[in-house]
Amino acid sequence: MQINRTPQMPWQPEGTVYGTLLNFRREWDIRAPRMTEDPHKAAPMAPVLYVKSANTFNPAGHDLLLEDGIREVDVGGTLGLVIGDDGEVAEGALLCDWSVPHMSYYRPPIKFRCRDGYLALPLQTTACQNMSDWNSLEIEVRLNDAVVQRVRLSSMVRDLQTLLTDVSEFMSLQPGDVLMVGTDCLPDGSRPKARSGDRIMISAPGFVSLQQTVRLQGGAA
Amino acid sequence: MKHARVAWSGGIHKAIESDGQLWLTHGPHAGRRVGFDEVVWLPPLAPVAQARTVIALGLNYADHAKELAFKAPEEPLAFMKGEASLIGHKAMTYRPTDVQYMHYECELAVVIGRTARHVKKGDAYDFVAGYTVANDYAIRDYLENWYRPNLRVKNRDTCTPIGPWLVDAADIANPMALALQTTVNGQVTQSGNTRDMIFDVPTLIEYFSSFMTLKPGDLILTGTPDGVVSCQAGDVIVTEIEDIGALTNTLVATP
Numbered sequence: 001m002q003i004n005r006t007p008q009m010p011w012q013p014e015g016t017v018y019g020t021l022l023n024f025r026r027e028w029d030i031r032a033p034r035m036t037e038d039p040h041k042a043a044p045m046a047p048v049l050y051v052k053s054a055n056t057f058n059p060a061g062h063d064l065l066l067e068d069g070i071r072e073v074d075v076g077g078t079l080g081l082v083i084g085d086d087g088e089v090a091e092g093a094l095l096c097d098w099s100v101p102h103m104s105y106y107r108p109p110i111k112f113r114c115r116d117g118y119l120a121l122p123l124q125t126t127a128c129q130n131m132s133d134w135n136s137l138e139i140e141v142r143l144n145d146a147v148v149q150r151v152r153l154s155s156m157v158r159d160l161q162t163l164l165t166d167v168s169e170f171m172s173l174q175p176g177d178v179l180m181v182g183t184d185c186l187p188d189g190s191r192p193k194a195r196s197g198d199r200i201m202i203s204a205p206g207f208v209s210l211q212q213t214v215r216l217q218g219g220a221a
Numbered sequence: 222m223k224h225a226r227v228a229w230s231g232g233i234h235k236a237i238e239s240d241g242q243l244w245l246t247h248g249p250h251a252g253r254r255v256g257f258d259e260v261v262w263l264p265p266l267a268p269v270a271q272a273r274t275v276i277a278l279g280l281n282y283a284d285h286a287k288e289l290a291f292k293a294p295e296e297p298l299a300f301m302k303g304e305a306s307l308i309g310h311k312a313m314t315y316r317p318t319d320v321q322y323m324h325y326e327c328e329l330a331v332v333i334g335r336t337a338r339h340v341k342k343g344d345a346y347d348f349v350a351g352y353t354v355a356n357d358y359a360i361r362d363y364l365e366n367w368y369r370p371n372l373r374v375k376n377r378d379t380c381t382p383i384g385p386w387l388v389d390a391a392d393i394a395n396p397m398a399l400a401l402q403t404t405v406n407g408q409v410t411q412s413g414n415t416r417d418m419i420f421d422v423p424t425l426i427e428y429f430s431s432f433m434t435l436k437p438g439d440l441i442l443t444g445t446p447d448g449v450v451s452c453q454a455g456d457v458i459v460t461e462i463e464d465i466g467a468l469t470n471t472l473v474a475t476p
Contacts, residue, residue, distance in 0.1 A: 016272040016303040021368060040366040048365070049372040051301035054271040055434045068432055108300035108368045110276070115432050116338075170363070170373045174305045176272075 010060040010123050011093065015176030017056075017080065017119060019097055020163060021048040021105060023182030025155045030189045031105075039106045047158065047166050050109055052097065052180075056119040063215045064098060064117050066196055073118075073214065074099045074191040076183035077141040077151050077202040079134060081160065082125055083173045089128050089164070094139065094207045096120035096200060097183055101193070120200075122210040135159045141192060142201040148192040151184045223386035223466070224351070226267070226309075227260035235267075236260075238386060262310035265353055265387040266332065269438040275302040275381075276429060277328070277357055279370055281419050281444025297420045297428050300368070302376045302442075310385035310468050314358060315378065315475040316454050322361040323452055323472070326445035327403045327460035329396065329415050330355040331422055332387055337435040345423035348435070349390040354468040355442045356382045356460040359449075382460075382470040383440075393464060397421050400463040401446060405456050413446025415462075 022028055022044065035043040058064060066073065076097030084090025098118040102109060128134075134153060141149040153159075158166060163181060164173075173179060185191055194200055196216035203209035223238035234250065236243040242254040266273070279298040308314070316323050334350025358380040363373040393399070396415060403411035415421075420428065425441055452458060454474035461467035 013272070016305065018303070018372075042365070044365050044367040044371075046363065046365065046371065046373045048367040049376070050368055051303060051372075051376075053274040053301060053433065054436070055274065057271070105367050106369060107298060108370070110299050110301060110429075111432055114301065116434050170377050171303065172305065172378050174303075177303070177305070 011121055011125055012057050012059055013082070013176065013178045015083070015174050015178065017052040017178040017180065019050045019052055019113070019180045020182040021050065023047070023157050023163065024184040025157055026187070027185040027189065028157050030185070046170070047163060048105070049167065050113055052119045053114045055116050056114055058117040058120050058212070060121060060123040060210070062117070063213045064120065065215055065217045067116070067217045070100055070115070072101065072193050072195050074101050075141060075143065075148070075194050075200055076191065077139050077149065078180045078183050079137060079139065079153065079204070080178040080180045081164070083175055083177045083179070085175045087173065087175070089131050091125035092128055092134060092207065093122050093125040093178070094202045094204055094210045095122070095180060096202055096210060096212060097180055101191070120210055120212040122208045124208045126207050131160055137204050139202060139204045142203075143192060143194060144199055149184065149186065153181065155184070156181060222389050222392065224265055224389075225384070225386055226263040226265050228263060229255055229260040233263065262312070262385050264307045264309050264383045265385065266438060269436070273304040274435065274439040275304060275307070275442070276440065277302055277375065277442040278420070278425070278444035282413060282417050282446040283419055284413070284417065284447035293419055297425060299429070300370055300375060302381060306376050306378065306381040307383050308379050308381065310382065311470075312379070312382055313471045313473045314380055314382060316452070316472045317360065317475045318454070320360050320362040321451070324359055324361070324449040325403055325452060325458045325460060326357040326359060326449060327401050327411055327462070328355045328357050328442045328445050329399065329401070329462055329465070330383060331425075331441040331443060333435045333439040333441070334390065334437055336437065337426060337430040340426055340430040342423040342427045345426035346390065348426055349422070350437065351387045351389045352393055352396060352465050353383055353387050354460055354462050354466050356458065356468055356470055357442050357445065382468055384466070384468055386466040388465050399465065402461050403448065404459045405450065405452055410450045411446065411448030413448065415443070417446060418443060
C-alpha cells in the first residue's frame, strides 16, 4: 500500500502545498454567528486556501525549531492529498500544519503559517486506492503520548471530492502539488498547543505515522 | 543584461536581449539570434528544485490603498501564490464571462539571488538577483474577507503574467525610482513610480527574511499603485516598468 522510496530520502512535496481554512463543521459552527460581522461581513462562499511555502517543509527526522521569540504553536494534524501526473489524487500523507496561534482569519497568515519548518512531513506517503474511503478517516493526534485530538474527516464541511471540485473551479492543482484538507479545532475553538520539549505523533489507519519534537532554538528541549 | 527564457525550435532556451533580438546563450543553438516574434516567451525564471515561493504585496502604494478605501498598513500586507499561476510574456489570460470587475496590477517583481534569512535592510540588495515585471490580475467579484485577498481572487490559472526579461540587479541603479505604467489597448490607465512604495524593497526583504528563509528564484511582487481599471475579453494589457521591460498580455473569455 505504501509507495516505495529510498529509505534514506524522506518524502518532500515536489509542488506547492495548499492548506484549507474552516473545513471542519465544529470550527465553522463556532464562528458562524459572527461571520456576518466586520471585518468579514459574510460567510466564505469559496474554499479559503493558503500556501505553505517550501521553507516550511520539515522532513521526517527533524525537530520543529521555535525561533524569533515564538514559544507556543498550534498543532494542525491533517491529511494532505498529493496530486499525481494525471491531475488526480495519487497519494495521501499525514501532515502537521504548524501555525502560530492566531484568532483573526481576516488577513493572509504568512507570518503565522509560513515560518521555517512549519510543515511536518511523514517519511513516506500512502498510495490512494479509493479516495472516498478517506472521507471516514480518523486521525489521532498525540502530545507526549496522550491523545489530545481525534480529527474525523467525516465532519468536514466539504468532503474530499467537493473540496477538489470547488478548488479546481479557480485553480488547477499540478502534479506534485498537495492540498491539505484542513485542521479541526477543539470544543472551545482553540487548537492543541505544543511548546518546547513536547513531542507530537499523528497517526491514522493505513498511513505512516508522523512524529516531531518541538525545540526552542538554542535551548534544551 | 536582460535575460529571457523562451521556447523555440522544439526546445527551451536561455537567451539575452541583443540589439532588439534574442541571443540564445546555451545549448545546440548557442550564439543564434532569433526575433522576438519567433519564440514563445516563458517566465524568465530558471527552474528550481522545490516549489518557488511567490510572495505578493497588497496595498503597498499609499495611493492604491486610498483607492481601495484602506488606511496604509503598518506592516506589509502580503499573501502567497502558487508558481503554477505564472505565465510568460505575450500569453493569454482567462477572464470569466460572468464577472464585472477584473483588473490588472503592474508590479515590480524582485527575484531573490541568494539564500536570505535575518537579512538587514542595509544588506538587502546583495540578496537580489534581478527584477522583472509582473501583472498580478485580480477579479474583485470573488473577493471574500477571509485571508483576504483570497486565493480565488489572486491565484487563478493564467492570472500572473511575468516577464519578458529578468534584468540583472547590477543594471538597475535605483530600483526605488522606476516609472510604472499600464496601457489598455494603447491607452495609459495607470502610472506611478516605485519611489511611492510604502515598504521599499530592502524593507520587504528584511521583513520576510525575519521569519522565513527566501531561496534563490523566490519572488516578491511588490504591489501596484493607483489606477486599476476594469478590463474585458479582447483587451491587450501592457504593464511596463522603466528599464525593466514591457509585459504584454491579452484577456480572453473563459470558454
